[in-house]
Amino acid sequence: RTLRIGLIPGDGIGREVIPAGRRILEALPSSLNLNFSFVDLDAGFETFQKTGAALPDRTVEVLKKECDGALFGAVSSPTVATKGYSSPIVALRKRLSLYANVRPVKTVSTAASPVDLVIVRENTEDLYVKEEKTYAAPDGTKVAEAIKRISEKASWNIASMAGDIALRRQKIRDQGVDSIHKEPLVTITHKSNVLSQTDGLFRETSRKALAQDKYSSVKVEEQIVDSMVYKLFRQPSDYDVIVAPNLYGDILSDGAAALVGSLGLVPSANVGEGFAIGEPCHGSAPDIQGMGIANPIATLRSVGLMLEFLGEEKAAATIYAAVDKNLVEGKLLTPDMGGKSKTDEVVEDILKML
């Protein structure tokens, strides 16, 4: 099987980590019978400054017409309000109907406080519909409003995805893989004590979706989002799969990243029907840009996730195992992990572990 992969480095350290993603795909063992071709694509703040569009139409078209999947680096946000600029990754998620954002957060086997959870974030609606308006109050001061939209359909889809992932994780555990969890659990996160209609709909629909027969082995719980953040930090090992509307999912995944020591370790996949974009959870990190010390692991794991959602679970497992070996050894680490290694040294080390 040959997969065509779009490479969208974006800004800042996105340009240092996406090449690492390409390298690991090219270095996969030939026994996997996978080949890759690549196409370089533009997006980001620099692209906006050059062309007036943060997400050129060509990028979307090539992804739609030619590609099986893609890797997205990171984009810089303007530091002052900039007319016409709008986040390209948010747009991409919508234009390609990538309805789920899947973010596994996991420590390696030697960790003192083990964490092994996945945040399954709705990826197309909530406040991310970006329908905003500004008007003047009677006294002339400004007021701005944004729409938070939650649909039964998207909530059903994301909760079902969470159920599927919970079952898949259990299957892997049943094959004898070591884990801190014994049973599949999905925790529904919402704020329906304040938002009874929107978050109420998310909660109710998620409950219904997870009540389907096929999920009968999955335990279902709920947490109000503020309490979820608290519990995430107090008892992270309690959680298996957490499903959340878009914005809470965004916040929770950065929070969960803090549990494993560095955002530089946390991958994500933007997933739709038959298409997936791997994307490290970290940003463009202008403070370390160009220094060659960005942690490539979030990207390498995102490559694994992308492959997993394209049906290549064995290739994905190969990548995860190589990354874990590097982390367990703990010799070649980038500065965010307390080490002194360069991006390339970490990549070389992981390629050797394949």
Next chain:
Amino acid sequence: RTLRIGLIPGDGIGREVIPAGRRILEALPSSLNLNFSFVDLDAGFETFQKTGAALPDRTVEVLKKECDGALFGAVSSPTVATKGYSSPIVALRKRLSLYANVRPVKTVSTAASPVDLVIVRENTEDLYVKEEKTYAAPDGTKVAEAIKRISEKASWNIASMAGDIALRRQKIRDQGVDSIHKEPLVTITHKSNVLSQTDGLFRETSRKALAQDKYSSVKVEEQIVDSMVYKLFRQPSDYDVIVAPNLYGDILSDGAAALVGSLGLVPSANVGEGFAIGEPCHGSAPDIQGMGIANPIATLRSVGLMLEFLGEEKAAATIYAAVDKNLVEGKLLTPDMGGKSKTDEVVEDILKML
């Protein structure tokens, strides 16, 4: 001076901690020249079940007409969608124009990882305006929308409050009180990379408010909310005053509570012009209700905060010091803190320290 205080225990452990709040007010040293009278007021889910209103009009009227301040316990949320029920504390904040929710999170001097920050949360708008509607999509499935409203006025007020608090904290440090901070810092939290108009307005207005001459000694920074949660957990000692729109403030304060070991330690005050309601950050905790083991410290500190915002800084400092002594000794602690003491034993101990 005699202050009349409304006591609103609410549900669950609210009824176990609010009496402790009354006791500490009654036990304050007579040298402070403060007297208190009390009035018991209803609110909460049980009140809703009995009367059909979670926040009876009488409660609001008595607070407005008779009281100088109040203590609010906690309320239980219905576990299934309940028609007509709506959170009484959210309503109270709006009806009394308590525009700021102030939540200090602080470790005692002996802590290994010191934290000393205040979250200043806008308390009347954002998604808490609770303007929601539900409609059918063309295919018959449900869609719900909520309005997130951000005003220049409320943003200006809350950012100014954050600036004032930063200055006040610095004044206390200048008097020689030990602290991990050297300079006043306000961190503006928002998500303007997605919500350019609403959060953009919050960001811009906060910047302008904090650019007033009187705040010239205050350093001002920004964090995107997801990154703020990450940094809060990685480098909590970096933060002094964090100002945020309503919902982010809600989430951040529960997150910050995790840093000090227990939600049972974290107080809040709902503050308006000349009125303040002290409110522990924890919920009604049905799991431990009636066992007499609720941590009273969040409430006792909330009493201090209420007094602080009613201009009684000396009385407030007396309470904080007594609570800190109990914690530094570490002998009488409730189970959430790893101890075995009952609520009443902790209260007795703290009253002795006054």
